[in-house]
Amino acid sequence: MTRAEKIRDKLRREKLRWSKIYTFNCARANPELIDFANPFNGLQGPGFSRKVQCNQPSLHRRKPLHYPSNYISTTKYNIITFLPKAIFEQFRRVANLYFLLAAVLSLTPIAPFSAVSMIAPLAFVVGLSMAKEAVEDWRRFMQDMKVNKRKVSIHKGDGNFYYKKWHKIFVGDVVKVEKDHFFPADLLLLSSSYEDGICYVETMNLDGETNLKVKRALDVTLHFDEDKTFKDFYATIRCEDPNPSLYTFVGNLEYEKQVCSLDPNQILLRDSKLRNTSYIYGVVIFTGHDSKVMQNSTESPSKRSSIEKKMDYIIYILFTLLVLISLISSIGYAVYTKFGMRNWWYLQPENASTLYNPLMPALSGIFHLVTALIMYGYLIPVSLYVSIEVVKVLQAMFINQDIQMYDEDTGKPAEARTSNLNEELGQVDTILSDKTGTLTCNQMDFLKCSIAGVSYGVGSSEVEIAAAKHIASEFSGSPGHNCFPADYWDNNVDDSSVIQLEDGITCKVVKDPKPKIKGFSFEDDRLMQGNWVKEPSRGTLQMFFRVLAVCHTAIPEHDEENGTFTYEAESPDEGAFLVAAREFGFEFFKRTQSSVFIRESYPNPLEREFKILNLLEFNSKRKRMSVIVRDDSGQIILFCKGADSIIFDRLSKNGKMYEADTMKHLNEFGEAGLRTLALAYKVLDESEYSTWNAEFLRAKTAIGLDRDAQLEQVADLMERELVLIGATAVEDKLQKGVPQCIDKLAQAGLKIWLLTGDKMETAVNIGLLRLGLKQISISTMNTDFLDQDAKKAFLSCLEQNIKDNILLQITNASRMVKLEKDPHAAFALIIDGKALSYALEDDMKHHFLGLAVDCASVICCRVSPKQKALVTRLVKEGTGKTTLAIGDGANDVGMIQEADIGVGISGVEGMQFPALYQQGPKNLFFDWSRIIAWTANGLYSSIVVFFINISIFYDQAFQSEGQTADMAAMGTTMFTCIIWAVNLQIALTMSHFTWIQHLFVWGSVSTWYLFLFGYGFMSPVISGNAFHILIESLGPAPIYWITTFLVAAACNLPYFAHLSYQRLFYPLDHHVIQEIKYFKKDLTDEQMWTRERSKARQETKIGFTARVDAKIRQLKGKLQKKTSNLFNPPKHEINLPPPCIYSTANLAFSRQNFIASPNLHQVETPLPLHLEMKVKN
């Protein structure tokens, strides 16, 4: 056998018919053959014009079937459009437009300045900005090219496949995509390495969901499972036109006179990834910008920061001022020209041109208006934008250079992709974060479990470690050390810690000597190394491990190198369970079409086969997964795992033995920030099973719309009367640094919205929410639960009903929030994608926003990328505040682009001191009163400069040689005064002098003298009036220097007095802190410093710290109980009620999620509202 054949053989062996195993995922009624007489039913007319000739891409390079290639471009410009477009961009700025006009006018005699002095600065400013744009666009181009040049295997004819670059793919190409590769375009799945043509797809980049999705090819194309078979493959696809909807697809495939309808199940979208499948074959349907993901991307807006927008306002105001001043001056000019100038014979008024004609004063006045507009144009700073731009580029450089933002693991420094928005970072009010992979690593770690009412696992979650450290440090009595909650994460959580709070306050942080197993951090000698056999409840334990090992949909992969098995699981939780089962001695090592094989090591090594009779897999509706197996003794058992609330509802009377204990443990796990699942089983007797199975088969083969509902109903029947075994707790490790940062941001008073594609439970359970937060849940009730008649009856007005219902939910919730008396109560709003789509409609979104801003945190689950962008826009426009979006995948692009600031995660810098940040969103440093005050200061300075100078250089000699001051001497002195005044002003506003500040402040001043000196030395043709001005006339005159000194001091006196007054008597926070730091008070009075540091944090109800605080309360409560039990009579307990109860109560409360019903007849008022009303009445 050749090597290739061997591989193929191996691949054949792994061909599993998953479609036969799955109950719901691959559910498909018989291949729908469409009525051949009218095959294009619904696929004609506008919107459905696409026709794809499979395997004949050449047909698609010409009209009429020409479609764009797979080349993508996200650049703003290309070589041809750059100049016009970039220039247009530049002159969109009002100030630049004004200066352009001034530059054009400077070519006429109207201009007061020479053309060069007008055009040169403008050209410099515009050129610099354009160069910046060009560089940034070039970077985008390189990024695109990287994607375009990825390679994929393409059918080139005669059954041969070659690698080709992505951008050379055309519609109709047959491509072969290998495992863990991205799909280059939107494809129709033809076949896969699995015999029945299914494949697993990870769509994290599209919708953020981490669970793998199953796609299944049509039966008619299944036999194209080898390169050679494509030699004579011809088919035609008719389908919808490119559109952004990720979850729909309408089309049909004509193949060999058969017409089969296509649905999203066969469509593989660009930017999703092939997982757990060796390879697939597919036909390209949508390429490049036609693909769904590209259609989803909103046009990248050219972002302008709010400061820039505000600056435009200031420019408008200045321009108004300029026009006003010019108008006054021109009127004065016209009056003078009319009445004065005719007597000024030295101007020869009788020969005057129109510019100065006393006979036409109005016309002259108008001309003068133009002149004045240009002359006083210094009011509008030409360098304003460019200075800000230079500052921003430098800031971006600092961000990129920041070692603290460098990621050692990937070797990537921070990258500020656009420097336009740096200053906005200081003004963020609302953060919208994508959850998956952004806040957590999405790597599950099996940490604890509760079996038979006993809690196992001594390892601690991050939250517990932090809380324990806090308490330990508090008791060790060193207040400055580690007791500031923000320092929790300063201690690396990689250390495994042992905290034995049950025995008092001992906190040991021990380095783990053992090599860590990925996905498994469980530690407990009672269960490890087969010790579980010695436990009293060994039977339950065994059952527990079997559930872990059997109840899943994973495939084992043998790792040749170290002989162990790794698992390809649909979700990381499942992977963690299997690793855990393996470590406990229940190694899952083989899956066949009908069986799962487990190698059990304890008590005696043996291999067991579990015949899979049925698999009722997990989906978000069911929130549970079951397998029905026949073990080697012939017994039929149902293993079930699922959300605790679901499982607890399905327990049999005698299956509730451990319910209370397990519940308690689940709450503890939840407190510790862990994700929990409950496990249960049920032993079936043969007859019971066969009755059920018959019914199940009937439902499975049923044809019709209600097949799914029937299946679910039947499955539901089986998953009852369960026996609870226990619960698992896995930790989704928080990503290093990021949640801490978000935590700090929350302390700084920022609002955090979570927008995630994940299901509700996952989203809520992340370590971001404090338990006990009151949850308001808004969702659409699933219409599937309605009986058929009701469904039909309300089908017409269903939409409206759902909408009304959601509106009702929102208003009810708003009322509840308003009625809340407890100032510490915090609400979390949880809304799912479906409800959100209604809530985002124009007439509803303001109600929704109103409710959302009252809540401490908002979580939107199962949202599409488009919705993410819409929510972001709603927040941005509805609240008018600066928004920051954090995300990591392509599914976040819309949101990132929509937000004022987008952050792609690699690491976000933490804030120095959150409280000071609060000054930023409050816009303390950029408000109108400040702007006006500074303007007034400027006005004062200019008056001082002007009048002091003209009074000093009035008419007398200005030096001992007797010469009087001419225009040049007076002007130069004035300008010298300005230079000093401005630079002193800058120096005064600075709180921080490094050599750079010194260099630029004092350098500016000396440059002026150097310029004066150098320019004065040039030929008088160039220098004109400035010729020898410093060395001959001004320099030797003491009055020149004395005047400068006087004016500089007089200009800055009021500001300095104001500054001193404010700092001495009304200091701002940063002043006080600067003083504390300066006098090292933070070192001498640590207690004060610590106290203030913790006070500075805004109390948060969300975030890691909030969780830690809750844990601390709990631990302290336990401690109190213990100590009080030891030393005091129990009545003291009243002082500190055990938080355990407190949180349980809250948990119970929070479970009363509002349930919405689209049925008008039975709109349920949510339970908490009933309570609320009663209390009120």
Add this chain to the structure above:
Amino acid sequence: MKNDTGISAARPSAGSGDGNAARRNSNRPKYSRFTQQELPACKPILTPQWVISVFTLIGVIFIPIGVVALLASNDVVEIVDRYEIACVPPNMTHDKIGYIQNPSISKTCTRKLKVPKDMDKPIYVYYQLDNFYQNHRRYVKSRNDQQLRDASKANETSGCDPEKTTADGMPIVPCGLIAWSLFNDTYSFNRGNGEAMIVNKKDISWKSDRDHKFGSDVYPKNFQNGALIGGGKLDPKLSEQEDLIVWMRTAALPTFRKLYGRIDVDLKENDIITVALENNYNTYSFGGKKKLVLSTTTWLGGRNSFLGIAYLSVGGLCFFLSTAFTVVSLVKPRTIGDPSYLSWNRNPASQ
């Protein structure tokens, strides 16, 4: 992919994730105190002591300067004589313009000045014009520096409108309104005893103007030849026409003095000086004053008490402020670095 806003960092791009260590380190930003913004910095804190001492210091420096400047200004002896009205013959006071424009009427006029205090040489002689807009845009621009500097550029008259050329198109040197309107009153001085005082008109202009801006080989051409006669006429060689050079340095304000000459004689208090002047220049059209000024100078120049007063005022203000700050910080002291001034301590309700 439209991913231009910064998500690339998270994208699993080929290579960089699992590249070798050397490659990784090459991406690592280089440490420098500058790029990490850790430069040693001086962070001055405005403590009351600082504020009070700064204000006191400014006061201490400014008041002596003010006193010295005021003394210097007072040391200057200045004689100012307004003569444009007195020099009109009594029969012409109703038609001053007619008087000044009539060449047949003699413009000679005699003025007697009394020296109020001893005046040490050199005594500078100025003429002062009032309501004369040498700073008018049309006026300021109406000249051509190249022509003044270089004899070969005599035809260069751009910018000289409307005094560019004569009626027959010949270029005027020096062209332009400034030169055309040259001040042409003349003064000669006699002491009470009849002894003439020589007015030295040499070196009254800036040296750089004489040497570099007015060419030694440039001669007037077609100057004051047209129908309109402006001001004074010129003798040959521009660089020796110091009156013109001084005049061409346009003044910044409508009231200005220009140096006429220097008298190198000491004058005694109560000396009487007789001034014989030619009242040629027309200021009657625009109602401008003409004054003759004799003044000594000090190191600070001529007489102007403004500088001294300004220094005294600013210095005084600083003393006042320093006193005020002292009083307020004694009455209502604030400990530096007092945490009770932090916003969250001042306003507990906001928590």
